[in-house]
Structures are given as structure tokens and as C-alpha cells.
Amino acid sequence: MSQDLVTLSDFRQRKQYRTQELGMAGIAMFMFKEGSRNAFNNERKDPRFRDNYNKLFGLSLPHMDSVDDFFRQLPETELEKVKVNMVSHLIRKKVLESWKFRGHYVVAIDGTGMATFDQRHCDSCLSKTSKNGVTSYFHNVLEAKLLTTSGMSLSIATEWISNEGKKSYQKQDCEQAAFVRLAAKIKNYFPRLPIVMVADGLYPKAGFFNICRQNNWKYIVTLKDGSLKSLQEEISWEKRVNHKQKSEITRVDKTTVTILNCQWLKDLSYREHTLNWVECIEENTSKKTGEKHWQRFVHLTNMDIDSNLCIGISDTGRLRQKIENEGFNAQKNHGYALEHKYSRVDFQAMRNYYQCLQIAHIINQLVVASKTINTLLKKTWKFTEKHLWKRLLSFMSEVAIFESELTNLTASRFQIRLE
Numbered sequence: 001m002s003q004d005l006v007t008l009s010d011f012r013q014r015k016q017y018r019t020q021e022l023g024m025a026g027i028a029m030f031m032f033k034e035g036s037r038n039a040f041n042n043e044r045k046d047p048r049f050r051d052n053y054n055k056l057f058g059l060s061l062p063h064m065d066s067v068d069d070f071f072r073q074l075p076e077t078e079l080e081k082v083k084v085n086m087v088s089h090l091i092r093k094k095v096l097e098s099w100k101f102r103g104h105y106v107v108a109i110d111g112t113g114m115a116t117f118d119q120r121h122c123d124s125c126l127s128k129t130s131k132n133g134v135t136s137y138f139h140n141v142l143e144a145k146l147l148t149t150s151g152m153s154l155s156i157a158t159e160w161i162s163n164e165g166k167k168s169y170q171k172q173d174c175e176q177a178a179f180v181r182l183a184a185k186i187k188n189y190f191p192r193l194p195i196v197m198v199a200d201g202l203y204p205k206a207g208f209f210n211i212c213r214q215n216n217w218k219y220i221v222t223l224k225d226g227s228l229k230s231l232q233e234e235i236s237w238e239k240r241v242n243h244k245q246k247s248e249i250t251r252v253d254k255t256t257v258t259i260l261n262c263q264w265l266k267d268l269s270y271r272e273h274t275l276n277w278v279e280c281i282e283e284n285t286s287k288k289t290g291e292k293h294w295q296r297f298v299h300l301t302n303m304d305i306d307s308n309l310c311i312g313i314s315d316t317g318r319l320r321q322k323i324e325n326e327g328f329n330a331q332k333n334h335g336y337a338l339e340h341k342y343s344r345v346d347f348q349a350m351r352n353y354y355q356c357l358q359i360a361h362i363i364n365q366l367v368v369a370s371k372t373i374n375t376l377l378k379k380t381w382k383f384t385e386k387h388l389w390k391r392l393l394s395f396m397s398e399v400a401i402f403e404s405e406l407t408n409l410t411a412s413r414f415q416i417r418l419e
Helices: 001-006 019-032 039-042 047-057 064-071 074-091 177-191 204-213 229-241 312-317 322-331 348-368 371-380 385-398 405-412
Strands: 106-119 127-128 134-147 154-160 195-197 219-224 246-252 257-271 273-286 292-301
Touching: 001 074, 019 039, 019 047, 019 064, 019 195, 019 229, 019 348, 039 064, 039 385, 039 405, 047 385, 047 405, 064 348, 074 154, 074 348, 106 154, 106 322, 106 348, 134 177, 134 322, 134 348, 154 177, 154 322, 154 348, 177 204, 195 312, 204 219, 204 273, 219 312, 229 257, 229 273, 246 312, 257 312, 273 312, 292 312, 322 348, 348 371, 371 385
Parallel strands: 106 195, 195 219
Antiparallel strands: 106 134, 127 134, 134 154, 219 292, 246 257, 257 273, 273 292
């Protein structure tokens, strides 16, 4: 990552700091979960924090106003390339190999809101007018994240849902249009990566199926009851004819007994696409109270399916929820302050801060997933992640780091294993 930051484009006339110092400061603000530029500037005023930062990263810590000036000119694609190179390295080193599903990396697609304004923030804003005639302006983003069953959600590509370049706002940009651009990015960044796309009920459409077929991607997509009516009629008929195509398993943990009942269908036709269908009824029974709770999940896929495979397909389709929980929810509510306006007046800078957040989140997830830290959190210290980060900031401000200690730690190669 450090070498990628060295090669960032630099359009400044006054160059007090190097590009790697400015880029790393933007990333570190999110790594330390400061929540705002002002909060990180306050840490910078502390001589010990600044000195420890310099020793850890081998870089000076610039004022965040200098970072903001730099980000207003830096093309967002350059920081995204830093992020892509990080994930590519993990894939090449087979760090994520054990979380593949039937030989494919699980990639979830989902959009989220970034920032909302009472007045137009820039020419790229989306807008919405309420019944009362009040217009709000906002920025949304569409993400592709590589998921693991252990809980990691790693950004591999980002596409903004934006009116940038549009002369008329009668037809605003939307998630479906942004997905076409996002898919092209993913194929460009990871041309040979075996992918299974998981997506919500917005995506079972011919356009999505066409893109996945063109890119040789597998997919598992949520099917809502009101979607694809002609296909739903075929499914209803096939369910009665093939009512024996079912599978059931029971899972037991400390608090709950879960029974999964799946029914599946093969070779359904929809606009020149051959689809397989799976419905999973999940029954959860509390061991303590005996209370029962049911959930129903329905998915379409182009992956092969039978009695042994249908539950795995349903589980993987439901893995999509991790982009909302471990992904967006963590970034909004667990210290990263995704919806904070890190640059109130410049959309270019806003996009660069977003990429810094994604890079920092990848790093922090790998730290927490490492066996050493994971064991300390769950067994030795029994800390929450929130408390761990409080201790980290306290350490940076109160304890002097000695270069000799860092040299001893990094003198020989070592391997970090993930839980």
C-alpha cells in the first residue's frame, strides 16, 4: 500500500508534504475511528501522538486541511486502485481461499446513502421532493464487497449514483444504471476472478442476468413474491409437480434449534435464461422459552442445484446481509462515521475520503480477524472492539513507542493467520 501512495498524482503548487503522507493521513483518520477531520487534528496537536505516529508509519502527520486540499484535486480512481491492489494481494496469497463457495468468491452488491443536504451540494447531487414540496439533496453510492462467512466485508469496487454530467434531472441516475458501470469496473479490476454475485430483490432482471452471463459470473439473487410474474406462475406450477424435491437439516447452537426446510426447482426459463429456484423456510426454536420464529427466503441462481446443494445456495444468498451489517452498518455506527460530511463543499474530496474509509475498514477487519487479536478480544481481555480502539488511542497519546521495540518486532518475517 505504501508504494501505491507514493505514486499518487500531485497537482499542488506548494508541496510541504509528500503524497504518501497526505494519503496515509486520510486513511489513518478512519483507522483510528476519529469521526471527523477536526478530531484527528486535535490528536495531531499532541506531541506524543504525533511522535508515535511518525515512528509507526515512518511518515509525518499533516494537518487535515492540507489533506483536504490534496483530495480536492486527486482523481478518486487512484485511491480506489490502492484498495483494489490490497484485495488482489490477499487473493493472490490465498488468504481468503477458505471462504470461497464452490470455488467462487462471494461478492455482494448493495447501495447506501452517504450524505444529505438541505441545499444543492454540487451538480452531481440526487434530489427528492416530498409531498410538502420540500426538496432534499443527497449522495448515494453502490458497493461491491467480497464477503466471508467469518464476518468480513471487503470493498472491491465503488460506483457513485450521481447526476454528474447530466443536463436534465428528469431522469436521475439510479442503482440499476450504476450497476452496469460497477460491473465493468469489477471485470476490469478482477478479469479472471471466479465470482458468485449475491444481490437483493432489486436485481432479478434480464439486464442483471445478461451482465453476469457476459462476464461468466455465477449469481444468487433474492426473488420477491411480486417480481417476474410469468416466472412466478411457472414456479407455482412446478412446485406442485415436483413437490418431492426437498431437503431438511437441523442446526443446534447454545440458545437455538434451527430447522431448515428447502424446496428447489431446476431449469426454469426466463427471457432466454435458464434459472434454478430455491425456497428455504427457517424455523428457530428458543431452547430457553420454546418460542418459535419463522423466516422465508427465496433465491434464483444459475448455479447447479440438487438436494445436497440447495441449502448451501440459500445460506450463501443470505450472506448478502453482511454487506449491510458488517459493511454499511459498521461504517455508519461503529466509529467510521460514513455519513459525516468530511468535505462539505467538494464532491471530489468526498469521494476520496470514502475510498480512505474503505481502505481503513479492510485493514481494521484484518486486524480484528487475526488469531492473536481475536483471541485477546474474546478470551484473554474479553474486550469489545469499541473498547480496544479506545485503548489504542490512549496508548498513542500516553505511551512512548521506542524504535528499538519496533525494530525487534519487524526484524524477521512472520505470518498473521486469520480466525
